[in-house]
Amino acid sequence: MFKLNEHRKRIRFQRMLSLRCNRRAKLLLTPQHVKIIENTNSLSLGEKYQLILISLGMKLTTEIYSKINYRFDEKSDTELSEAKDIQVIKEMLASLPFPFYEERYTKLNRLSDRKREFSWFQVSLNSAVAIFVKDYAETFSEFEDGILYGYPNTAIRAFCGLIERRYQPISIARYFLAGVGSKDFWDQEEEYFTAWWNAIGTISPKLQAEGEGQFALWKAEKENTDRP
Numbered sequence: 001m002f003k004l005n006e007h008r009k010r011i012r013f014q015r016m017l018s019l020r021c022n023r024r025a026k027l028l029l030t031p032q033h034v035k036i037i038e039n040t041n042s043l044s045l046g047e048k049y050q051l052i053l054i055s056l057g058m059k060l061t062t063e064i065y066s067k068i069n070y071r072f073d074e075k076s077d078t079e080l081s082e083a084k085d086i087q088v089i090k091e092m093l094a095s096l097p098f099p100f101y102e103e104r105y106t107k108l109n110r111l112s113d114r115k116r117e118f119s120w121f122q123v124s125l126n127s128a129v130a131i132f133v134k135d136y137a138e139t140f141s142e143f144e145d146g147i148l149y150g151y152p153n154t155a156i157r158a159f160c161g162l163i164e165r166r167y168q169p170i171s172i173a174r175y176f177l178a179g180v181g182s183k184d185f186w187d188q189e190e191e192y193f194t195a196w197w198n199a200i201g202t203i204s205p206k207l208q209a210e211g212e213g214q215f216a217l218w219k220a221e222k223e224n225t226d227r228p
Contacts, residue, residue: 065120
């Protein structure tokens with residue numbers, strides 16, 4: 001298959017191979033690290049799951065942003081992130097063994113119809129992944145995104161519209177961990193995400209139990225909504 005921009009891709013490939021940096025495939029979380037993740041108020045439950053999956057090498061990177069609040073700055077006519085929220089998250093992440101960095105970009109907040117300087121922290125498994133994402137994210141295809149975030153190849157194909165999609169039924173593993181699924185490989189994908197869910201429970205039964213409670217509430221609400 002002939003490829004466009006082959007020279008640019010080759011330069012990126014050669015640079016990544018030549019880097020002298022950490023390339024660990026897994027990351028050991030100590031009991032203290034797990035307690036920090038479990039008890040922090042600076043992460044959503046889903047973000048806590050993401051960090052555990054990264055430590056196990058099941059994902060390579062994720063974004064942390066759900067607990068960042070914003071205020072409107074009249075001088076810049078822009079919604080800016082609260083400095084105290086940024087600092088708290090930064091200190092929490094610094095107590096964990098993940099490489100991370102802060103990113104920002106300005107976009108329209110459709111709810112307020114104002115500009116927002118959206119802020120987030122990019123957290124990765126190792127230094128090579130952090131450099132790769134920081135320097136090349138704008139060049140990534142949907143396939144590269146899917147691989148970095150650990151999704152099954154069949155789900156990536158469905159997300160890209162190359163094979164048929166499927167969305168239901170939703171299990172607890174899919175509720176917290178999955179995105180678009182494929183019609184013909186649904187069962188295999190279910191096993192994949194269930195393995196992720198079980199791995200989370202091995203690291204933190206506490207967080208898994210919290211998820212079970214949330215999922216039970218969601219199912220009950222959905223059943224009430226679906227009733228005629």
